[in-house]
Amino acid sequence: MRVLIVKDSITDIQRARAVQAVDDVLRKYAETKIVSVEKLTDSLMNDDVIFNLSIGKRNDFLQGNVAAVAQLTGHEHIGSSPYTHYVCLDKFTTKNILKAYGIKTPNGVLFDGKKFTGKLPVPAIIKPVAEGSGIGIDEKSLCYDIEEIKKRSIDKFEKLGEPILVEEFLDGPEVTVGVVGFGSDLIVLPELEIDFSNLPEGIERYYSQRVKEKFAEQTIYKCPSTFTEKVRERIRKTAIKSFEIVKARDYLRMDMRIVDGIPYVIEINSMPGLDPLTSDLPKMVKPLNEDYEWLIRTIVKRAFHEKRG
Ligand SMILES: Nc1ncnc2c1ncn2[C@@H]1O[C@H](COP(=O)(O)OP(=O)(O)O)[C@@H](O)[C@H]1O
Numbered sequence: 001m002r003v004l005i006v007k008d009s010i011t012d013i014q015r016a017r018a019v020q021a022v023d024d025v026l027r028k029y030a031e032t033k034i035v036s037v038e039k040l041t042d043s044l045m046n047d048d049v050i051f052n053l054s055i056g057k058r059n060d061f062l063q064g065n066v067a068a069v070a071q072l073t074g075h076e077h078i079g080s081s082p083y084t085h086y087v088c089l090d091k092f093t094t095k096n097i098l099k100a101y102g103i104k105t106p107n108g109v110l111f112d113g114k115k116f117t118g119k120l121p122v123p124a125i126i127k128p129v130a131e132g133s134g135i136g137i138d139e140k141s142l143c144y145d146i147e148e149i150k151k152r153s154i155d156k157f158e159k160l161g162e163p164i165l166v167e168e169f170l171d172g173p174e175v176t177v178g179v180v181g182f183g184s185d186l187i188v189l190p191e192l193e194i195d196f197s198n199l200p201e202g203i204e205r206y207y208s209q210r211v212k213e214k215f216a217e218q219t220i221y222k223c224p225s226t227f228t229e230k231v232r233e234r235i236r237k238t239a240i241k242s243f244e245i246v247k248a249r250d251y252l253r254m255d256m257r258i259v260d261g262i263p264y265v266i267e268i269n270s271m272p273g274l275d276p277l278t279s280d281l282p283k284m285v286k287p288l289n290e291d292y293e294w295l296i297r298t299i300v301k302r303a304f305h306e307k308r309g
């Protein structure tokens, strides 16, 4: 069996490390080849298994496209279907689908550059609809005034050139939750609580780009979280339900904020980072006394099994 690991052509240190680390694990079980995403169709051989680690720009929806190429050419691939990627890359779509299935998520309104789709929530967080890594989320993203919300949405739209999501700001503790597996064989990893209380004064208490990039040391990570068992059970149930609603497969991570003990899903990452040093998913296996290799083996289990028949 050959696994084709697909990477971005231009990549940062975390993504490069993830590609290397996944390759290090898989080489023990299969032949592997690493290829840049633009070379994918040229390099693909008949019975390859595709492991996409190419994130693209996110708003180019590349993750979905790679999964679609795999599907169209009849190749087994690791991770979710194109449908899941397309749904999860657009935070407004994700929200509306989850809501329709009864999952709690903050109220949100979309700004397409001309008009807002509904009544503006206050206070609101203003963020691009299809980004990740805190891109477009800064110290001015939280806003308490309607006129200010409108103005900042226009500014953000002009700056980023993509629709802007104006979302009710939930002032509660934050967790991120990983789910691995497939079908009815799903494992919710111990949830990771992200505590911003130790950040220097004046720094926003949410995961803006600068908090993610520059304040990791002062951010407190707790895994598992400090919630009561009752709340933790609600978190796990919400995670499983959400995973199923977006028809995910193999691995997924979602951000939640907890208000009065009730989990609200903020966004779903259909291709969460796999950098062994900095990504959240690898942090979540430690309380299980498992390691990075276990995580990757769990993620590829379904595809390898299908392949071997
Ligand atoms: N509705 C919200 N209420 C409270 N905080 C939010 C809300 N939406 C986003 N945030 C904060 O902003 C962070 C980044 O938002 P998110 O949508 O997860 O973007 P990214 O894809 O960049 O991670 C979240 O981790 C959270 O701290």
Ligand SMILES: [Mg+2]
Pocket (backbone or CB within 6 Å): 133, 255, 267
């Ligand atoms: Mg997030």
